Amino acid sequence: MKIRSLSISIPVILLIVCAAVWSLRGALAAGDAKPKGPEAEIQALKSQVADLAHKAQNAEDYIAISNLQAAYGYYVDKCQWDQTADLFAKDGTLEIGLRGVWVGQDRVRAYLHTLPDLKPGTLFNHMQLQPMITVDPDGKTAKARWRAFEQFGMLHRSAQWAEGTYENEYVKEDGVWKIKKLHYYMTYYVDYYKGWDQGGNPPPGPIPGFPPDQPTTEAYKLYPDVYVPPYHYKNPVTGK
Amino acid sequence: MKIRSLQILFVLLLVCPSLENPRTAFAAGGDTPKSVEAEIQTLKAQVAKLAKQAQNSQDYIAICNLEDAYGYYVDKAQWDQVADLFTKDGTLEIGLRGVYVGQDRVRAYLHKLPDLKYGSVFNHMQLQPMVTVDSDGKTAKGRWRAFIQVGQLHTRAQWGEATYENEYVKEDGVWKIEKLHAYFTYYVPFDKGWDKGGDPPPAAIPDLPPDQPPTEVYKLYPDVYIPPYHYKNPVTSR
Numbered sequence: 302m303k304i305r306s307l308s309i310s311i312p313v314i315l316l317i318v319c320a321a322v323w324s325l326r327g328a329l330a331a332g333d334a335k336p337k338g339p340e341a342e343i344q345a346l347k348s349q350v351a352d353l354a355h356k357a358q359n360a361e362d363y364i365a366i367s368n369l370q371a372a373y374g375y376y377v378d379k380c381q382w383d384q385t386a387d388l389f390a391k392d393g394t395l396e397i398g399l400r401g402v403w404v405g406q407d408r409v410r411a412y413l414h415t416l417p418d419l420k421p422g423t424l425f426n427h428m429q430l431q432p433m434i435t436v437d438p439d440g441k442t443a444k445a446r447w448r449a450f451e452q453f454g455m456l457h458r459s460a461q462w463a464e465g466t467y468e469n470e471y472v473k474e475d476g477v478w479k480i481k482k483l484h485y486y487m488t489y490y491v492d493y494y495k496g497w498d499q500g501g502n503p504p505p506g507p508i509p510g511f512p513p514d515q516p517t518t519e520a521y522k523l524y525p526d527v528y529v530p531p532y533h534y535k536n537p538v539t540g541k
Numbered sequence: 542m543k544i545r546s547l548q549i550l551f552v553l554l555l556v557c558p559s560l561e562n563p564r565t566a567f568a569a570g571g572d573t574p575k576s577v578e579a580e581i582q583t584l585k586a587q588v589a590k591l592a593k594q595a596q597n598s599q600d601y602i603a604i605c606n607l608e609d610a611y612g613y614y615v616d617k618a619q620w621d622q623v624a625d626l627f628t629k630d631g632t633l634e635i636g637l638r639g640v641y642v643g644q645d646r647v648r649a650y651l652h653k654l655p656d657l658k659y660g661s662v663f664n665h666m667q668l669q670p671m672v673t674v675d676s677d678g679k680t681a682k683g684r685w686r687a688f689i690q691v692g693q694l695h696t697r698a699q700w701g702e703a704t705y706e707n708e709y710v711k712e713d714g715v716w717k718i719e720k721l722h723a724y725f726t727y728y729v730p731f732d733k734g735w736d737k738g739g740d741p742p743p744a745a746i747p748d749l750p751p752d753q754p755p756t757e758v759y760k761l762y763p764d765v766y767i768p769p770y771h772y773k774n775p776v777t778s779r
Contacts, residue, residue, distance in 0.1 A: 353591050357591050357595045364672075368670075368673075375671065384774050420765065423765060454762070456763045460735045493735070
């Protein structure tokens with residue numbers, strides 16, 4: 302009986318001690334807020350840092366794309382066709398006015414080399430203006446609307462004003478933004494001496510012996526006709 | 542036997558809370574919470590990288606605004622405001638007029654240009670920035686272009702275009718123009734266009750010779766010239 306009660310009481314005592322330790326540990330863990338505090342703060346910081354990283358990257362992407370398109374314009378001005386083609390992705394496409402689409406960097410390069418060389422008497426200014434750049438949420442692709450204001454001249458032969466709208470697409474490959482799609486919609490070509498009340502000049506025509514890979518994606522007419530190139534974005538205020 | 546199994550239960554009960562949350566148990570055990578320390582280190586490194594990225598974007602914006610401000614002051618012939626955008630040792634080289642060295646000389650040069658008065662147009666649109674902030678964030682370079690309309694009532698009207706290759710420096714947190722170099726592409730009379738050969742560039746200023754001769758000699762349209770780029774091709778880096 303004594304032994305038996307002892308043998309029962311030992312487990313009972315052990316259980317009591319055990320329960321005491323258990324609750325004490327629980328109380329210790331709950332009462333000691335410090336280990337949980339830093340953990341929670343670290344989680345909060347991590348999510349803030351992730352949010353900031355996204356914002357900072359977005360701003361950097363905007364700048365990189367703006368610089369890329371500016372670089373495009375400066376090379377085109379000076380007829381540096383290989384430098385221009387190098388700004389395109391390998392599967393990049395180019396569509397200028399109503400000349401159709403050239404597909405792939407090699408074809409873009411070939412097209413560009415059909416354009417005039419830089420030589421005395423040539424003016425080929427393509428100002429790249431008014432960026433409206435939208436970097437997609439994944440940060441890997443982007444779209445932009447731009448305009449070009451142009452002055453073309455051939456000494457003793459011609460002087461023209463021109464203007465047009467770009468709707469371009471960009472892709473980030475190995476951390477570098479490249480032109481994925483360049484689409485230039487011409488608004489007008491006008492003779493310098495005639496201005497934009499005489500009806501304008503026709504756009505540059507097809508290149509003899511060098512057809513495009515795909516036909517024009519959108520048919521439209523230049524000034525005096527009017528056309529609204531589709532926007533890649535919604536109204537930034539209303540979202541409509 | 543019963544006692545042994547209860548002893549095992551006791552040990553298990555002690556260990557259980559630790560298994561539930563090893564980190565808490567580790568911390569409660571009196572050791573340094575190393576994982577927290579490590580996470581803070583990681584966060585610090587990420588924040589440092591972000592700070593640099595964010596600063597870079599802010600620098601880009603500040604430099605764009607600085608060059609825009611330059612253009613708006615030039616439009617309106619506000620020469621002291623223009624000169625104030627330069628560093629004390631800043632330089633200015635416009636076309637083929639040579640180099641003016643130091644803010645005082647830049648100011649003196651600018652005051653030789655026309656005043657704002659009835660009948661004058663002096664528009665200098667600052668366009669197409671290609672801005673590169675150097676990795677230390679203390680200096681930067683920018684290629685820009687100006688589209689220019691200059692005129693004097695009943696006297697003359699011209700279009701002009703130019704490329705800038707400029708340098709900027711950040712002093713006490715403020716970006717300033719360290720070097721401004723405008724390369725003229727063309728000047729043409731309004732009534733003649735760019736098929737007739739263009740006008741000569743603005744001539745040297747007789748009573749204020751430059752401190753240094755032009756750094757590059759080139760000809761305007763109908764000649765062609767490629768002002769050197771401060772940057773490599775942004776895709777190929779060549």
